[in-house]
Amino acid sequence: MRDADLTTGVNIVLGAADGEIVAEPEVQKAALNVLVNCVCAPVHRAGTSTTRFSLTGSTKKKTALRSYEDVIQKVWESVRTNNGIMVLLSLMMVKAPITDADRLRGLACRALAGLARCPTVRQIISKLPLFTTSQIQVLMRDPILQEKRQEHVMFQKYALELLERVSGKSKHMGAEFETSLANIHRANVVAQTRINYNERQLLQLVAEHLSARGLTESAATLQREAGLPPPAAPTPAPPPPPVYTPSTPVRPRLSVSRASSTGSLQRDSLDFNHHHVDESSPQPHVIKLRKVQNQPLTLSTPVSSASEHKRSLQKQMSIAADTTQSQHRITLHSIITEYLYNQHALCKNPVVTCPQFNLFQPHKCPDPRSTASVLSGSCATSVCARVSRRELGYTSGCRRADARLVHSHFAPVRTLRLQDDDAYFTHTIFHPTQHQLLAATSSGDIRIFNLFSGVEESSYQVHDTLHAYICHMQASRDGLLLLASTPTTWRPLSALWNMKEFEQLFQLDNEEYVEFSKMSDDRIIGTRGETATIFDTRTGAELMTLTPSISNQYAKNRATFNPTDELVLSDGVLWDVNTGKEIHKFDKLNQTHSGVFHPNGLEVISNTEVWDLRTFHLLRTVPTLDKSEVIFNPTCTALYAVCSDQDSEERSQFDTSFKTLDPFDYSSIATIDVKRNIYSLSVSRWGTQIALVENMGDFDQVQESCVKVYDVGRKRDHDDDAEEDEEEELAGGSENDDGSDSGSDNDDDLAIATLRDAVMGLGGSSGDSSHDDEPRPRRRRRARRRAAAADGHSSDSDADMDLPDIIEFELD
Numbered sequence: 090m091r092d093a094d095l096t097t098g099v100n101i102v103l104g105a106a107d108g109e110i111v112a113e114p115e116v117q118k119a120a121l122n123v124l125v126n127c128v129c130a131p132v133h134r135a136g137t138s139t140t141r142f143s144l145t146g147s148t149k150k151k152t153a154l155r156s157y158e159d160v161i162q163k164v165w166e167s168v169r170t171n172n173g174i175m176v177l178l179s180l181m182m183v184k185a186p187i188t189d190a191d192r193l194r195g196l197a198c199r200a201l202a203g204l205a206r207c208p209t210v211r212q213i214i215s216k217l218p219l220f221t222t223s224q225i226q227v228l229m230r231d232p233i234l235q236e237k238r239q240e241h242v243m244f245q246k247y248a249l250e251l252l253e254r255v256s257g258k259s260k261h262m263g264a265e266f267e268t269s270l271a272n273i274h275r276a277n278v279v280a281q282t283r284i285n286y287n288e289r290q291l292l293q294l295v296a297e298h299l300s301a302r303g304l305t306e307s308a309a310t311l312q313r314e315a316g317l318p319p320p321a322a323p324t325p326a327p328p329p330p331p332v333y334t335p336s337t338p339v340r341p342r343l344s345v346s347r348a349s350s351t352g353s354l355q356r357d358s359l360d361f362n363h364h365h366v367d368e369s370s371p372q373p374h375v376i377k378l379r380k381v382q383n384q385p386l387t388l389s390t391p392v393s394s395a396s397e398h399k400r401s402l403q404k405q406m407s408i409a410a411d412t413t414q415s416q417h418r419i420t421l422h423s424i425i426t427e428y429l430y431n432q433h434a435l436c437k438n439p440v441v442t443c444p445q446f447n448l449f450q451p452h453k454c455p456d457p458r459s460t461a462s463v464l465s466g467s468c469a470t471s472v473c474a475r476v477s478r479r480e481l482g483y484t485s486g487c488r489r490a491d492a493r494l495v496h497s498h499f500a501p502v503r504t505l506r507l508q509d510d511d512a513y514f515t516h517t518i519f520h521p522t523q524h525q526l527l528a529a530t531s532s533g534d535i536r537i538f539n540l541f542s543g544v545e546e547s548s549y550q551v552h553d554t555l556h557a558y559i560c561h562m563q564a565s566r567d568g569l570l571l572l573a574s575t576p577t578t579w580r581p582l583s584a585l586w587n588m589k590e591f592e593q594l595f596q597l598d599n600e601e602y603v604e605f606s607k608m609s610d611d612r613i614i615g616t617r618g619e620t621a622t623i624f625d626t627r628t629g630a631e632l633m634t635l636t637p638s639i640s641n642q643y644a645k646n647r648a649t650f651n652p653t654d655e656l657v658l659s660d661g662v663l664w665d666v667n668t669g670k671e672i673h674k675f676d677k678l679n680q681t682h683s684g685v686f687h688p689n690g691l692e693v694i695s696n697t698e699v700w701d702l703r704t705f706h707l708l709r710t711v712p713t714l715d716k717s718e719v720i721f722n723p724t725c726t727a728l729y730a731v732c733s734d735q736d737s738e739e740r741s742q743f744d745t746s747f748k749t750l751d752p753f754d755y756s757s758i759a760t761i762d763v764k765r766n767i768y769s770l771s772v773s774r775w776g777t778q779i780a781l782v783e784n785m786g787d788f789d790q791v792q793e794s795c796v797k798v799y800d801v802g803r804k805r806d807h808d809d810d811a812e813e814d815e816e817e818e819l820a821g822g823s824e825n826d827d828g829s830d831s832g833s834d835n836d837d838d839l840a841i842a843t844l845r846d847a848v849m850g851l852g853g854s855s856g857d858s859s860h861d862d863e864p865r866p867r868r869r870r871r872a873r874r875r876a877a878a879a880d881g882h883s884s885d886s887d888a889d890m891d892l893p894d895i896i897e898f899e900l901d
Contacts, residue, residue, distance in 0.1 A: 099127075099167045100639075106197075107176045110513030114189035121180070121196035123172075127164050129203030132157070146506055152701065165207040166705050170639055172677040177201045178219065184233055191237040194228070195244035202251040213676055215255045216698075216707040225252065257281075268377065279441045284426045287571060288446040291425060293317050459760035492726035495802035496749045497759040499779070503798035508545075514767040514782045515559055521568035523774055528782070528796050529573065542799070549591045561602055564588070565610040570626070572613065576601045583615060587631070594627035605649045614648050614657065621648035621659035624665070633669050637662040641674075643683040647807065651686045658684050663702075673705050681716050687752065688725045699755065711755045721752060722776040728752045729779070731770045747781070763797070778802055 099110040104110050126570050168174075180197035184190050203442035205211045219225050229248050232241035257280050292315045299308040311317070368833050429446050433439055436454040446452055472494070476485045505528065512532040512786035517528060525546070526538045533552035551573055552559060574583040583603040584596040597603060600622070612632065613624040619640040623633040634804070635648070641661040648659035656672070657664040660724070663672040675695060686697030693700040694709065697715050699708045716732040728750040744766050749758040765783035772779050779799050804854035 097163075098169045102178050103125075103168070103171050103173055106180065109879045112191065114186055117180075117193060118189070118196060121200060122288075123194060123195065124168070125203065128161075128168060128200055130161055130164075132161055162207070165210065166203060168204060169210065169676055170674060171205075172641065173204065174201075174213065174676055175678050177204070178214075178217070178678075180218070180609060181228065181267065187234050188237075189673065190233045191240035191244065194233075195247065196238050197248040198244050198251060199677060202247045202254065205251055205254045210256055213678075213707045216710055217712060218712065219680070220255060221710060222409070223258050242459060277435075278441050279430065279434045282430075282433055282434075282439065284429045284430060284446065285443075286425065286446040286448055289315065291316065291421075294448060295790045344757075371831070397418065433479055453763045489726070489751070491723075493751060493758050496722075496727040497562065498802055498804045499761050499799040500803035500805045501797050502778075502803075503540070503543055505543055505545075505796040505798075507536070507794060512769065512798050513784055513791040516562055517780045517782050518562050518564060518771045519778070521564055526780060526796065526798070527562060528563070528572075529562055531558050531791075533557035533559065533575075535559070535573070537572075538796075551584065551586060551591075551593070556792045561604075563604050565605060566609075570594075572603050572605065574600070574602050581617070585613070586624070597611050597624065597629070602647050604647075604649065606654045607652050608654045612650075612654070614650060616646055616648045618658040619643075619646060621657060621664070623657075633666070635659055635662075635664050637670065637671065637674070639674065640685065641677045643679075644681050646683045648683075649685055652688055656686075658686060661695065663693075675700055675705070676707075678716075683716075685719050688721050694719050709755065711750075713750065713755075713757055717748070718770075720772060722772050723774060724776055725752055726753070726776075727758065729770055729772065749875050765793075767796075 100111075102120050106117050106124060107116055107185065113867045169661055177197045181194050181201065183197075200339050201214070205214060214220065218545055229245050232238055232244075271620055282697055292311060296308045296311045296315075296317055299305075299311065317712070331394050366570055374810055425448070429452065430447075432452040433443065433454070436452070438457050439454050443452075443454070461822055472491070475490060506525065506830065507530065512530040512534075514528050515531050516529040519540075520537075520671050526540050528536045528538065530536065534548050534550045536545055537549075538696070539546045552575055558575055558577065560576050561572075563572045564570065569588055571586040571588050572583065573586065574579060579600055581601040582596060583600040586595045586726060587594055597613075599617050600616075601614040603613055605626070606612040606614065611626050613620045614627055615624065619637055619642060622634040623635075624630065625632055636659060643660055646660045648657060650657055650666075655666055657666055662676045663675070664670070665672055675693065675698075678698050679696040684693045684695045684700075686693060691702050693702060694711075696717075697709060697712055699712045700706070701708050713729050717732050721727075722729070722730040730748040730750060745758050746762040747762055747767055747770055748760045750756065751758055763781060763783055765785050767781055768784055769782040770779060778781055778801060781797050781799065782794070783797055784791045784794045788884050821867070
């Protein structure tokens, strides 16, 4: 069968199993049975292989033989390519129809267990919430319908098989339903650990054991030949208890050795018996055993007969059975290794790469340090301590801790509104000069506001009424060009504009989303469905079209360049820009986002999945990023996540909030609730401010719309809620139109900006950033406080009111 035919056939089977062709349970079960027969076939079949013949009638009829393992590998790869993992995972969670749900779950789990024999599939599903959050244990407990317990037993059987393959265990532990991901992970780590110990320590233990058993000459010989240090003085044994009641006597068990000599058999039995003897109170049978050792001939006859009988039995055994016994022979090395494995299994956080085990001390893997201690040691929550450590040269973790502290506080400083009620804001960006704010509206025009005064300076109609909704804008680095996109279903449209005269340079028909390349603005990449197209910025000519052979059909595919402009990610497929060829197709595990590149150039973030570009392995899943647009700040010290599923019927519970995460380990920093639906988020050039499009009402019936500018790193005041209520009645800036204010306010703004930039680490690296970001927008409460002061109320200076508030969050 050709690869294309195999891919088409698997695609049809998966579509029928998922209910895309016919939404009937019988069809789904039949398709799953076909899939089970394909992916659960045995990998090795004795004496079988696949032979291919030529139909041309030539003399060379036979081609190269292909083993059955290659065939099953091709089947697994085809199922992966056609998003089989996502289909099977969704069927394992199905709950309707209730009469067939248990059967569908059992078949899907069986197919996934067979597919998990592929190492790549096993690595991917081990990072999914099915195992990371113990969802599979929850599914294994109770059936969906109590009458379908037989089907649920089948589901439990293959779920345990799937757990075994993911965890690396081949035996049950007796508590399969309570098996957590931590236990599975620990067992997998312990199984992969290579035990390494100091053999001199083992010899020293043997010498001490011989000396303790009275074999001083043997111990001295071993110490002399191995060059061991002299043994430490033995500690006196504790006194025996006053009353000793012996328990039921235990008959000594003589272990039959495989050695042929009689003396070795007697030594083994003596050593075993001595192990159970309390030396502080010697028993009579110990003296008898020593006498037996001195007179070996007393047991020579029975031992000899036993040896002869053993040899006669061994002659009757097959060679294969003899080889199996020799493989399981217990040695001192195996005993020590098993002992160290058991010690390593008791560690709460075992690691694969362990240093040499010390036989004189109990083994324990180091406990992982908390995020705070990893960031900056003992001064994770103290800015003063970090500043002191920085002066002493201890900078490890301080910058990251500062970034986490800064991006956990946001304070609103400006609110922009439209004068007319017919339109609402849809998108906003900062102008590269940091003096203006561009806001797109639902009527197809772009409003330009002064960032300091909040006054609308100009308005331009860029799209007609048929393409009114502007969903995306991006300005070039020099601020001369502007890209705008409209994702209308009947005819998407994108265009490139000159921002000086605001005239259209050229338009890109049918392009739903466009953006500039990362390193320079000489190329534009557009997205139309699953197809990505690269254009020349100067001429608008089409340079390259990238269409995947198998489409993932993401709901929100946005083609993008990597940080070096050498790779393109579109529809979950990685492309080489120089050759225009596919490099890799990532497994589709969500229906929403195709993915974006991490600024470090080593990872791809696709909804909740984080993929490694070097190995194409799934590194982790981040549930916080579910259905969220990912935006990095310019310094890559924070990651913003905004729910981008506003136009769906199922509204997310986080659509009124945005989240900040640490881009190093994707740990959550803060969740900021703004009490309105967030349509867009943009970050300033230096990351010191963000702008949000906040709308109230449904997607097609917006009742109130505004753009709010927030200061990053400034703690929200207690009276901000009251000020926001007052701002509801305002329609512009609270200062004068020219942005003028008193000299003390300017000094206050300068001090605040300097402090914030120092905390964010931008003082020495931003160049002339302070000139672009200053003066900062003044807070609205100043007008109210001045009015209160005019009425006779005493008030302090603005510096006394604002600066302690800024420093307070650092000292807290």
